[in-house]
Amino acid sequence: MIIEILSAFFSVYVFTMLLEVPRCYKIHSAVAGAVCWYVYLLMRDRGSSPMAATFYSMLVVALISHILARYLKAPMTVFLVSGFLPVVPGTAIYRCVYYLLLNDTELSTHYLIETVQIAGAIAMAVFIMDSVFRLVQVYHENRKAIS
Amino acid sequence: MQEKKLLDTVMLAGELMLSGGAEVYRVEDTMNHMLKRSGYQDAEVIAFVTGIFVTLSDPQKETLTLTRRIRQRGTNINRIYRVNDISRRFCCDSMSVDDAYAELKEIQAEVLYSPLMKVIGTLSVPPCFSPMFGGNALDFFACALVGVCLAIADRLCRRIRLNDFCSSACGSFVVAFSALLINRYLLKAANSDVMIISSIMPLVPGVTFTTAIRDVLNGDYSAGTARILEASVIALAVAAGVGGGMMLFRTL
Numbered sequence: 001m002i003i004e005i006l007s008a009f010f011s012v013y014v015f016t017m018l019l020e021v022p023r024c025y026k027i028h029s030a031v032a033g034a035v036c037w038y039v040y041l042l043m044r045d046r047g048s049s050p051m052a053a054t055f056y057s058m059l060v061v062a063l064i065s066h067i068l069a070r071y072l073k074a075p076m077t078v079f080l081v082s083g084f085l086p087v088v089p090g091t092a093i094y095r096c097v098y099y100l101l102l103n104d105t106e107l108s109t110h111y112l113i114e115t116v117q118i119a120g121a122i123a124m125a126v127f128i129m130d131s132v133f134r135l136v137q138v139y140h141e142n143r144k145a146i147s
Numbered sequence: 148m149q150e151k152k153l154l155d156t157v158m159l160a161g162e163l164m165l166s167g168g169a170e171v172y173r174v175e176d177t178m179n180h181m182l183k184r185s186g187y188q189d190a191e192v193i194a195f196v197t198g199i200f201v202t203l204s205d206p207q208k209e210t211l212t213l214t215r216r217i218r219q220r221g222t223n224i225n226r227i228y229r230v231n232d233i234s235r236r237f238c239c240d241s242m243s244v245d246d247a248y249a250e251l252k253e254i255q256a257e258v259l260y261s262p263l264m265k266v267i268g269t270l271s272v273p274p275c276f277s278p279m280f281g282g283n284a285l286d287f288f289a290c291a292l293v294g295v296c297l298a299i300a301d302r303l304c305r306r307i308r309l310n311d312f313c314s315s316a317c318g319s320f321v322v323a324f325s326a327l328l329i330n331r332y333l334l335k336a337a338n339s340d341v342m343i344i345s346s347i348m349p350l351v352p353g354v355t356f357t358t359a360i361r362d363v364l365n366g367d368y369s370a371g372t373a374r375i376l377e378a379s380v381i382a383l384a385v386a387a388g389v390g391g392g393m394m395l396f397r398t399l
């Protein structure tokens with residue numbers, strides 16, 4: 001498990017070079033990626049489906065990205081994109097088209113559904129965290145307006 | 148005329164963010180914020196993945212409209228970060244329009260990592276990903292070898308300026324072929340499936356697909372569907388490349 005988390009850390013760290021992440025945020029992004037994979041493994045070991053595990057890990061990553069974005073005054077996309085790299089449905093989308101080319105409709109549909117499920121889980125988790133942070137913002141503004 | 152320069156600046160900011168792979172709502176939001184300095188009554192921004200439209204209108208003044216076609220797309224976090232920074236300073240009035248324009252032009256030409264760093268990045272992604280797909284130490288070394296082949300192929304494709312579809316197909320072809328070759332002649336115990344999957348990680352459009360679904364959830368349906376199609380086309384290129392590599396290997 002430790003090897004896998006280290007692997008997630010280093011894969012995100014080297015991937016940031018391809019995504020042109022600013023140098024000062026490389027470590028933060030890699031930590032976000034490692035945390036993402038840690039939560040994913042933790043939930044998968046507890047018996048969650050890949051979709052549910054992705055959902056929980058992305059909730060945590062979105063939370064971290066929002067906090068880092070406010071703390072470091074950078075857009076949250078910087079940490080979010082690197083954070084979801086380990087769970088991104090890249091293999092599933094590749095397999096879907098690959099089996100389509102091999103004329104294996106059953107496996108192709110299976111991986112298509114998996115792709116949409118995982119991407120949907122990521123999007124839902126980010127969306128929920130965005131809404132929560134918007135609510136917090138509105139709450140603070142209202143308190144300021146009253147006082 | 149100051150308004151025209153402002154419109155140009157805002158358009159450039161939007162273009163940079165969109166070509167860097169930012170979500171559509173972020174692009175529209177940033178542009179709307181920057182347009183608040185125009186003094187016009189209405190400012191309307193529509194961003195698609197393939198183009199942006201901006202209109203400034205006011206009953207007292209002439210209406211200004213600008214359209215820009217976006218041809219190049221990818222993921223470039225640095226652009227999103229820098230444009231966000233500039234728009235923040237621009238909106239709190241501490242920056243003139245000319246300065247903002249000059250800085251945005253600078254970002255357009257900026258490349259953070261040298262080609263050598265990019266090569267190092269490409270060749271070290273496959274071995275780093277392999278443990279996450281269940282690979283062992285042997286697979287790690289095998290993936291490192293495949294990564295070297297991928298990095299060379301990537302450099303060659305860039306040198307002859309191949310388009311995106313062909314360079315993805317070419318890269319994945321090299322990955323599949325070299326992975327199977329290494330598996331047969333060099334490291335017989337390595338798992339070729341793990342090798343191929345972790346080596347195509349730099350090529351597959353996972354980030355694009357996820358951004359697409361996020362755009363759809365935010366209500367930007369046209370941008371979302373365009374991105375889904377984009378991701379499908381890249382996935383097709385990768386799958387075709389891998390399939391071609393496997394077929395060629397079988398005929399050997």
